[in-house]
Amino acid sequence: QVQLVESGGGLVQPGGSLRLSCAASGFTLDSNAIAWFRQTPGKEREGVSCISGSEGSIYYPDSVKGRFTISRDNVKNTVYLQMNSLNPEDPGVYVCAADLGAPCTVIHDSIYPNGMDYWGKGTLVDVSS
Numbered sequence: 001q002v003q004l005v006e007s008g009g010g011l012v013q014p015g016g017s018l019r020l021s022c023a024a025s026g027f028t029l030d031s032n033a034i035a036w037f038r039q040t041p042g043k044e045r046e047g048v049s050c051i052s053g054s055e056g057s058i059y060y061p062d063s064v065k066g067r068f069t070i071s072r073d074n075v076k077n078t079v080y081l082q083m084n085s086l087n088p089e090d091p092g093v094y095v096c097a098a099d100l101g102a103p104c105t106v107i108h109d110s111i112y113p114n115g116m117d118y119w120g121k122g123t124l125v126d127v128s129s
Contacts, residue, residue: 001026002100004096005120006022010124011127012126014127017082017083017084017086019083020036020081021078021079023078031053031101032098033102033104034097034099035051035098035116036081037094037095039092048061048068048094049070049081050104050111056072059104059111067083067084067085067086086127091126091127095119095122097113097118097120100118
């Protein structure tokens with residue numbers, strides 16, 4: 001059974017950092033893409049990073065480039081999202097998703113959500129002083 005479980009969210013001050021985790025089960029990371037999306041009421045769901053399986057290529061949109069870093073631990077079957085310099089534009093529910101057997105799909109500079117096969121339930125990130 002495929003499962004994705006996020007953790008690591010919380011409240012942080014502007015300029016602070018958080019590291020999110022996405023623990024995967026039922027499949028292995030080394031041949032599948034994992035993406036992080038954030039969902040905020042009133043805004044479109046936004047893909048904030050994606051790491052492809054076999055070649056490990058990584059994509060970030062401009063909104064988080066230089067601040068967020070995605071990585072994976074194939075032994076722990078876990079993907080991480082290190083978020084630095086958090087600002088008031090970053091709060092939301094951060095959800096990881098898996099696209100089995102495919103690399104990251106980026107269309108018009110956006111990570112394509114409709115190709116994802118499985119989704120976690122998310123972890124809440126808030127940025128406030």
